[in-house]
Amino acid sequence: MKTVRLKIKRRESENAPSYWEEFEVPYRPAMNVIACLMVIQKNPVNAQGQPTTPVAFESNCLEEVCGSCSMVINGKARQACSALIDNLKQPITLEPMDKFKVIRDLYIDRQAFFDALRKVKAWVDIDGSQELGQGPRYSRQVQELRYDISRCMTCGVCGQVCPNYSSNTKFIGPHVAPQVVSFNLHPNGAFNKEERLEALMDEGGIFECGNSQNCVTSCPKEIPLRQSIAQVKSEVTWSGIKSLFTK
Template identity: 45%
Template structure:
């Protein structure tokens, strides 16, 4: 006879908390009656409704970022059982099975400044996107007429890159993303490729390539491939890095002989 799995009676969770950016971090433990089909977002909602630790101490709701609740906004990225994941798509049943005692651990992303509890400041990504001018330089103040046509093959290649949700998981898992290197990260490189392939955005192609040739640029990538493994949207990040590395080199050669 096949074994019948017995559902656990309680869900145990440990949350790494920090009241302010300067405060010392501490861990609080919570227990709740088991309910199937929960994700981490709903689990944090349970804590908010009854913020009492497993020791019976009254506390506060856990602060974390969230918005869409369907893995589109990228806000709720955090360390779940030690791995960078999205809280909205991380299922409690699977997470409990990962650990020996069934306890789920939650912590903020480790490579970004903590704002409070599980919420971190990820503005470095947006500053990096500014460096490579990851946009189409059209302000919409006047009618430019119909946009240039794109070949279907180019549209198919660009579409996966447009699915980036700015979750910064690729930066969290990258061994090269740190203060010493200043590496811009896979997401920024992929967005530079996305806009370089756009007929209207390509007007800034050379500026983007020169930015990626500078400090913290594409030369800092160690090609560990952690990013493509961890990306929740399965973006072709290593392919984008390889293609942009070639384009950056070609641009450098052109600039050298143009002197």
């Protein structure tokens, strides 16, 4: 019987020591990493034949649109649902994205990444949900760029691969730069443009980015990170200079 061999980095809780556990599950065509973890749930026995606990992990949509199942697979941070077994070298190693708080095994807490969106006011500041007529018209070109950015799932992969992002550093994370660009491009979102740039001016802001470009090559949704980061850096600089003269 053809099998899939997996080596999974596990830990019982945030501060517990981590250890590797190996598994061997029956192969099925078109199988992905999540399908393997589901097999382990149904038969929690390791490769040595010893009973163990099912591996804790996050998943939801299984079609790479929700951002839940990020983990480090064969050394690369990515979504587990789209990691097809046929394309992976075995034994397949699975590790949690440890730049974030590890709850257990592959299960992590990415709250910091969501909080960052709040800091840069990643929203259009509407007056409310009451009837106020149609939204502003804008061009297809602007819409298409905003759409490309708006597919960011806050999956955390860009943070995991960033040498400047960790729980010990202040950097807010690469993912906010495209959001700032997108909301500043929206005709009404632009009303809060300066506030968004200001939020990225100081400690933990956009200049903590060391331009490694790891985020650019790792983003599963090919969000325009390179252009966004460059643009935000330049705008934050100009905004800073401008404020020197107006204060």
